[in-house]
Amino acid sequence: MPHQRPDFNLPSTWAALFRQVARMSLAASEATEGLEGPPPIQPFGDDDVSIEAWSIAMKPDDPSAVTRLSSLLGATQAEAPAPLLSPREDLAIEVWTECELSIVHAAWRIVMAAGDAAGAARLKRRVQSAVAWHLERTQPDNATTHPWGVHAFLELGSPWLEASDYAASMIHAVEAAGHSSEESDPLSIWILLDAAAGLDRRKGGNFGA
Incomplete structure (x- = not known):
């Protein structure tokens, strides 16, 4: 029977990929504790x-989560695409990007849990x-190799083929970093497992539909 090519329009395919990459890293590591807590x-x-x-x-059950995060981010008047955080000249671009994408992931986690809550x-x-x-502006490996918000890019990115290529490149960067260092990255493992869980919880049809 010929090998069936995975359908990457299916959220379940991406969730399985995230878990596969995370488990490959876990298999090479004895430090597997703490994955149920906050990201390290x-x-x-x-x-x-x-x-x-x-x-x-x-x-996730805090009804004020959307309001609290929105207050933390501050108001914005931007009509064109804009990051969640204002750029900071006192931080290296890699540090700022890591922080920004981490908050993209956190914000998307809150949005998915919020449903129709005010401000969601x-x-x-x-x-x-x-x-x-x-x-438009950030390389998929973003100099950190941490795949923050990878599921948000799949869900919200447009055009979707570009967004899916971007997400795939983020995953490849994690794999490449693991091969080069021969050590697992607990943070990337946490991100991938959380992104997979987020895809499990999502409602809606296939990507790119």
Whole structure:
């Protein structure tokens, strides 16, 4: 029987891929604890806003999560695609990008859990705007090889073929980093497993439909 090519329009195909890459890393690592808790982020300083964003995102049943994260991000008047965070001249671009994409992931986690909660549609539009901005300006490996928000790119990126290529490149960067270092990356493992769980929970049809 001929081998059937995976259908990457199916969210379940991506979820399986995320878990496969995460498990390959786990198989080479004895440090598998802590995957059920928050992401093991190493903050760049006391003002790393991603830490507060994730403290909000890790409480999916909190009805104020959307409002709290929106308040943390501040108001925006941008009509063109824009990141969630304002650029900072005091941070290296790699550090700022890591923080920004981490918050994209956290924000999308909150949006998915929020349903029709007040402000959820507005926060979703901001995440979609940030995804469009990164598709245009940020390399998929983003110099960190952490696949933050990979499922948000699949869900919100347009055109979808470009977004799916971008997501695939993010996963390839994780694999390449693992091969070159011969060590597992607990943060990338956490991100991939959380993204897979997010795809399991999503509602809607196939990607690119």
